[in-house]
Amino acid sequence: MKSLENKKVMISGGGSGIGHAIVTELYKEGVKDFAVIGRSLEKLEALKTDFPNAEFTLYSGDIAKIEDIKEFVSIVNKKWGSADVLINNAGVVSAGAFEKISDDDIITQVNINVIGLILMTKHALPLLKNSKEAALVNVSSGLALISMPFYAPYAATKSAVKAFSESIRRELKDFPIQVTTLYPTATDTPMMSETKLEGMHSPEMVAQKLIAGIKNGDIDVILSDMDNVIQNRENPMEFDKKVEGMYDAIKKRTEKHRSM
Numbered sequence: 001m002k003s004l005e006n007k008k009v010m011i012s013g014g015g016s017g018i019g020h021a022i023v024t025e026l027y028k029e030g031v032k033d034f035a036v037i038g039r040s041l042e043k044l045e046a047l048k049t050d051f052p053n054a055e056f057t058l059y060s061g062d063i064a065k066i067e068d069i070k071e072f073v074s075i076v077n078k079k080w081g082s083a084d085v086l087i088n089n090a091g092v093v094s095a096g097a098f099e100k101i102s103d104d105d106i107i108t109q110v111n112i113n114v115i116g117l118i119l120m121t122k123h124a125l126p127l128l129k130n131s132k133e134a135a136l137v138n139v140s141s142g143l144a145l146i147s148m149p150f151y152a153p154y155a156a157t158k159s160a161v162k163a164f165s166e167s168i169r170r171e172l173k174d175f176p177i178q179v180t181t182l183y184p185t186a187t188d189t190p191m192m193s194e195t196k197l198e199g200m201h202s203p204e205m206v207a208q209k210l211i212a213g214i215k216n217g218d219i220d221v222i223l224s225d226m227d228n229v230i231q232n233r234e235n236p237m238e239f240d241k242k243v244e245g246m247y248d249a250i251k252k253r254t255e256k257h258r259s260m
């Protein structure tokens with residue numbers, strides 16, 4: 001997809017963090033029509049003030065609820081009849097010692113990060129197929145490439161997003177729908193407000209890399225250090241030693257890392 005100008009974009013979680021930064025960058029690229037789903041209407045409504053010259057279809061709903069997904073997609077279908085870009089960005093995290101993460105938080109992470117993303121894609125796919133040139137973007141995480149301790153359920157959900165993306169990309173080969181997967185690492189968004197980390201990426205930079213990747217037709221946009229990714233894949237026991245050195249620090253900073 002060489003240009004994003006005048007593309008019609010559906011995005012989950014566009015009201016804050018990386019999602020808001022993606023809306024900002026898309027707006028700069030000439031996107032004027034956005035359909036955005038998120039649970040807090042207040043966050044969504046703020047988009048209208050932030051981008052007064054864009055047209056927003058806002059839906060206050062939960063992607064963990066199939067009826068909300070269907071209603072959102074149906075509203076978009078009635079309005080546009082097609083969609084050029086679907087960005088599955090919404091996600092939640094509940095970290096810390098595995099046995100201390102509540103059952104509810106484990107279930108909710110899977111429901112939002114995996115099942116919600118998959119069902120949103122399933123129900124919005126006919127709209128993408130109605131577009132002459134479409135893109136599907138799934139937001140995974142660097143933790144899908146290198147799973148760190150104290151993020152076991154979250155890392156599992158983001159690995160599922162990676163596998164889903166790869167499979168659907170290959171399945172859709174005969175359609176003009178490109179599939180791009182974004183792998184952010186620690187990024188300074190509300191999701192990270194409970195965990196203190198030095199040198200986080202800015203959501204603006206992450207969004208800019210994603211847009212460049214979409215325009216370039218990249219299948220993966222990876223923010224992780226590739227030397228670490230390769231070492232983790234090729235010599236995981238050696239990489240375990242590196243992680244051991246960070247164990248206490250990660251344990252401490254993930255104790256309160258919960259953004260649900």
Ligand SMILES: NC(=O)c1ccc[n+]([C@@H]2O[C@H](COP(=O)([O-])OP(=O)(O)OC[C@H]3O[C@@H](n4cnc5c(N)ncnc54)[C@H](OP(=O)(O)O)[C@@H]3O)[C@@H](O)[C@H]2O)c1
Nearest residue numbers: 013016017018038039040062063090091141186187189191
């Ligand atoms: N920040 C990082 O360091 C980082 C690193 C790797 C990957 N990621 C991934 O990047 C994506 C964006 O995260 P972020 O850092 O920008 O976090 P964020 O600021 O908390 O944004 C998440 C957005 O998703 C929406 N959302 C959450 N659950 C939802 C649901 N059930 N239904 C509809 N919308 C929902 C939230 O809005 P409501 O609360 O109003 O619903 C919010 O707008 C997530 O998939 C996250 O896992 C983030």
